[in-house]
Amino acid sequence: MLDVKSLTGGYAGALAIEDITFSLGASESLALLGRNGAGKTTTLKTLMGLLAPWSGGIEFKGAAITGQSSDRIAHAGIGYVPEERRIFESLSVTENLVAGEKPGRSGRIDWTVERVFGLFPEIARRSAAQAGTLSGGERQMLAIGRALMGNPELLLLDEPSEGLAPVVVNRLGDALAALRSDGIAILISEQNRNLARRVAENLVILETGRVAYRGNFSGLDGDPAIATRLLGV
Amino acid sequence: MGFYVAQFLTGLASASSLFLVAAGLSIIFGVTRIVNFAHGSLFMLGAFIAYSISQKLGFWLAVPLAALSVGAIGWAMERTVLSRLYAAPELFQLVATFGLVLIIQDAALWIWGPTDLLGPRAPGLTGVVRILGQPVPEYDLFLIAVGLMVLGGIWWMFTRTRFGILVRAATEDREMLQALGVRPARLFQVTFFIGAALAGLGGALEMPRQPASLLMDLNIIAEAFVVVVIGGMGSVVGAFLAALLIAQLNAFGILILPEITLVAAFAAMAVVLIIRPYGLLGKPATTQPHAVEIQPPQTLAGYGRIAAIALVAVLVVLPLVADSFVVVLTGDIMIFALFAAGLHFMMGTGGLISFGHAAFFGLGAYAAAIFVRDTGAGMEIALILAPAAAAVGAAIVGWFAIRLSGVYLAMLTLAAAQILWSAGVQWQDVTGGDDGILGIWPAQWASGTTAYYYLTLALASTGIAALMMAAGGRFGHLLRAGRDAPARAQALGIDIDRRRWAAIVISGTAAGLAGGLFAFSKGSVFPDVLAIPNSVDALVMVLLGGLHAPAGPILGASVFALLEDSLSRLSYWRALLGAAVVGIALFAPGGIAGTISAWLTGRRKETA
């Protein structure tokens, strides 16, 4: 579904990721782990077309999307949930969802406002509230719901657990697991391994902008030294 | 009591068209981040087009058709010019819309001629109603209703349609919206159409109240800028409240002292900016784009000093070999080169945009003229007073300006200049109004063509040299540091606010000296010196010469004067100027010096 080859990029001349290569099969999910500053956010932003890649290639469903504008990448079937959530704070919850509305690649419409509210009853209760008044967890649910309204086949999630209480993270894990079983592929960047493993089997660990480890969670559990070296202090 | 109610209703009626223009301006800014200086021109076009249509189809069809036509014109403007400038520095976006003002102005002159055109009154609404015994035109009540209906309509669009939701989302976070799959281009086009149509509607509805005239564009845009700055850029409700405030200030201010209405609007803006720098309902911008391109100065390397000495030598010898026409023209060029050099200092080195620099030029000219007229004292003191008066004016404008940046600064300076211009026209006791002030002649010793030429040469070359040295020296480096990377500059200990303020005052002082020299050169002062076209001339000289070349203002003023001398007799000289401005913004942002320097660099690379 997604093939990333030797992706290199960064901001304003500053290198942030170097030679990143990984791929994702159909309906597969992958976790991108690493300490902050490792290049997870840059990788996702570059995939989404928010940063121009310096070199390397990105293929989605067999077509090259390298260097395309973010709206075209969205229309190709990729949904994006950014790290800071970036919900439209002056809009109501429902309006945020409407702003994300678009048919999927083949004109399919699987997601409606009602279905998103079914997945996240927490925000359904606040449908008319201004999004700026939502709590951290509600904002994250809204950002995910808004991305789902575009009927994506692949969802990019950038550190969804950041700043959230454990029970809320748990709740998000349930929802993401449900999306997985629905057949939506997920690429999740996380520092919270517990959440990441509920969503994905395979993982890539980045360290200072490069791929430092590639494998799956059972492999990682069997080798705590790697985890401490790449993720701990 | 009844009288005050009537006056209040008149104010509300005036607020309607002001609101229509300001709302469109604000919506366009919110989505595209472009301040459309040509928005007043769209209002004017609305009035003219409505007049023409009404001659065939009558009033009630003319109004909506004019609004739609103006919407289409706005859409075309976006497609042809502005869509190419979304990634450009703010200065070029502003300058391009300014060029459109000039083009539309001459287009209207060509199509409708120079005379004001009074349209028909609205059939069915020609009478008056008595409210508390006072007559109130039915049409005024209709306008109030339209203003409220449009506000309601915009509210409906913003909350009940997907397009409106997208506009609000884009105003908040355009990049995120694009990542959700919304193509910015289409959103921008529709936004421009709607914003322009609102301005066109405002203009069309003015038909029974005032004739369509070629002055409508700049008058309304200056007021609309005040309104959006007070209301907060991007906020429609803010625009509505501010339009009410300004219209009521006008309606009641005129009862107390007619002249005060001009100052009142500006004072209201000043108060709001001190309390809430982003306007009543505005929000601070999240990202601050660069006002001008960040570039090294294009110097003449080691040849600068030689070139300067050679130029002064030629200018010294000139009166000995040339006829008096050439001497007078050259004297004028030097005055304008000084004016442009001041603006260049502030914009190029400081990154501070002024679209109303004529304010300081005019302050200098009027200060000199009023002093000579009222005291009968000589030119020498007047030529000290001229830059001093401009410096005071610049210090006041600059005090607000350093709180603002980029587009706000451009709007503030334009509004300030427009208000001073109105004062020049209306405050007859002091300025003589349109008749100006006559008989402002140089002192005996400087009165001949050649003598005054040498005086001009001495003062202008000293002024320009001082500006160049300031730009190239410590002050200029620290100012430029604040332009290039404000946070970095502050973290190195540079008080950038104070330095920017000083830059504005220096720039205004140079303009004031130029204005004083100009007054004695012509022997008279008219409100033209304060008018927008004078600001535009200075701006064109700076951009034409090259924003980043120290010699740019001299080059720009010379080329401009020669062009003006040969082309200004053409009827549509302003449109040519406008086209040139748009052309510079689109194709040659470096001006003459920048283009030559880019060409030289290219050649050097080829040969290397």
Add this chain to the structure above:
Amino acid sequence: MSTVLAADGISKSFGGLKAVDSVSFELAKGDIAALIGPNGAGKTTCFNLLGGALAADGGQMRLGPTDITGWPPHRRARAGIGRTFQIAATFRSMTALENAETALMAADAAPENASNLLDDVGIGALADTPVTALAYGDVKRVELAMVLASNPSLLLLDEPTAGMASNERLRIMELVTGLVRARGITVLFTEHDMDTVFGFATRILAMDQGQLIADGTPEAVRADRRVQQIYLGETESGDA
């Protein structure tokens, strides 16, 4: 040891979120202290409070004996705080040398010393190159030369190695530590790369959710239970 910087209960909220929540610490002369923590922990906000780019909601800051709470950035700079930015900020219309000269002018020092500054950071040979034409690693060096221009007593370095290729990280940190030791400058830096943190810091401050949760020697902080939890991504409940 004399205290160079003291933060006493500094706080900053955005909306309802406490980005920095009553943080207190002191830096002694010669400390090379690292400020670490996950994204959103409040490191950048803390830096902006110390540099003066943001005004604190509460608390006090002292530089040496001087209360600098409420001072704007340029005044703090003149009092002796130098800072670099996460994405190196230089004056892009100037050459490397002009950048250093401008920094010296800003500190009321003689611009003639600019080439010495560039030599100190190892880019004397690139003096006449426009900064826009420099490799990013060299831009970071220009920025470092600029902050040294005022002879600061305290340097705030926001991710000094971010954006650099892996082989350059070590070199820049060796340069920085060498320079500050020779000049007796105190350093507070944020950094994501743990090799850099443990390789160079003499002291580590760890933040999470706006609060300072650990402060001590590298060994002590590495052994701290809460720090480990945060970095290994285990939630408090420890389930799954």
